[in-house]
Amino acid sequence: MCLAIPGKIISINDNDPDLIMAKVSFAGVTKDICLQWIDDPKVGEYVLAHVGFALNKIDEEDANETIKLLREMGDIN
Amino acid sequence: MKHLNEYRDSTLVKNLSNKIAEITTRNWSIMEICGGQTHSIMKYNLEELLPDKINLIHGPGCPVCVTPLEKIDKALKIASMENVIFTTFGDMMRVPGSRDDLLSVKADGADVRMVYSPLDALKVAEANPDKKVVFFAVGFETTSPANAVSVIEAKRRGLQNYSILASHVLVPPAIEALLSDQTSEIDGFLAAGHVCTVMGYNEYYPLVEKFKTPIVVSGFEPVDILQGIYLVTKQLEENRCELENQYSRVVTKDGNIIAQNMIFEVFEISDMKWRGIGEIPQSGFRIKDNYAKFDAEKIFDVGDIKVNEPENCIAGEVLQGKKKPMECAAFGKECNPEHPLGAPMVSTEGACAAYFHYK
Ligand code: SF4
Secondary structure (H helix, E strand, C coil), X not given: CCCCEEEEEEEEECCCCCCCXXXXXXXXXXXXXXXXXCCCCCCCCEEEEECCEEEEXXXXXXXXXXXXXXXXXXXXX | CCCCHHHHCHHHHHHHHHHHHHHCCCCEEEEEEEHHHHHHHHHCCHHHHCCCCEEEEEEEECHXXXXXXXXXXXXXXXXXXXXXXXXXXXXXXXXXXXXXXXXXXXXXXXXXXXXXXXXXXXXXXXXXXXXXXXXXXXXXXXXXXXXXXXXXXXXXXXXXXXXXXXXXXXXXHHHHHHHHCCCCCCCEEEEEHHHHHHHCCHHHHHHHHHHCCCEEEXXXXXXXXXXXXXXXXXXXXXXXXXXXXXXXCCCCCCCCHHHHHHHHHHEEEEEEEECXXXXXXEEEEEECHXXXXXXXXXXXXXXXXXXXXXXXXXXXXXXXXCCCHHHCCCECCCEECCECCCHHHCCCCCHHHHHHHHC
16 A cells, blocks of 8 residues: 555656656556656656655665665675 | 665675674564555565564554544445445455445446546546546555645646545554553564655654654665664664664655645544554544535535444454464454455455465
8 A cells, every 4th residue: 555666757747837747667667657746856867656646756875875885784794 | 676676685685684683682572563564574574584582563554454444334335326436546445344345336336446546536537527536545644645636636627526535544643552552562663664755754753752662764675674673673782762764765854845735735633543443643634624525524425334343353453463363263264365354354465464475
């Protein structure tokens, strides 16, 4: 129910400023997703989507940093 | 798939599993509040990767499971009415009411349609101006802004035939209720990452403070959940209690303010009954009076509804983490995903269904 999955913004349709929509690709499956709550969305960015709405952008730097730290955690031992 | 595969990476999972084993010296019970996390834990068999000293308790965070029986019966009555198209997320289709579920009223001729998004329910309303279109708006804080937007949009587009049957529950009051229970054995929490994506995590500081219990906001992939468990365990072992954010790639302290504004445009906080648990003060959203035109409970007269939960279902104790699904005498026998007695057997995020599928 609260499933939200990451997808990549393919194109943005801002014809209606009160309901900004986008094509978002989820591993190749494209869906119409509302971007109304996203600050300054750009094509190519990743968002976390739930029931047709993007909840937030995914912070790429943060994601990469976490993975890097977790990899190092193994190396130290 | 970017942002999924790396969080399912077996090396990282193994690193974390080793780390947890390394730091654990005492018995700890950790509750994952969210059903999505319960589902991941079962699917990826994460309990196997934890030391015996760590006991995971599965919380009530499945909106499908906790939607009150009365609400389901109301939905069934409205769906069966003349001239109504009843729209719902797929997970609600098979949730048992007192007698039927939405699937069976559909088989009896009601126009019940599954939608992926509340915006799709709006499209149904626009395409069928001579019908009354109702959307079953269930969910935690994650889903409520989307449901709210459908009402705001219906108003903006001048739709006269759209309403929602709202059943929204909130996480922090549920944590408060669980921790206030003297018999609770919960030492720490994984808070629900997607709820916090919307709401942020400011609301959790007072809970950490009041109950001296660690809370770690966590994501849903195996690496997220294990990292969350690692952080909670580390706090417990070091005798600390803090609020930490494992899911910082999407969760910020203040959450998504625009989404929150959508929620509070349409909804206000109210007391709420949780199926299997009972009433929890200030733990839900109701539709504000100035949006009453869009409130299916105000529009449709369903009469008096009296309900009785099936006697042999112990969903309440399961949802509060007091019993595991296998301790229910009906588990896997009278109650199975084909013939669920209680909601936790219906939704794939319900603890009973998760155990049935993956254990
Ligand atoms: S197994 Fe079925 S009857 Fe038992 S608690 Fe779970 S839902 Fe209820």
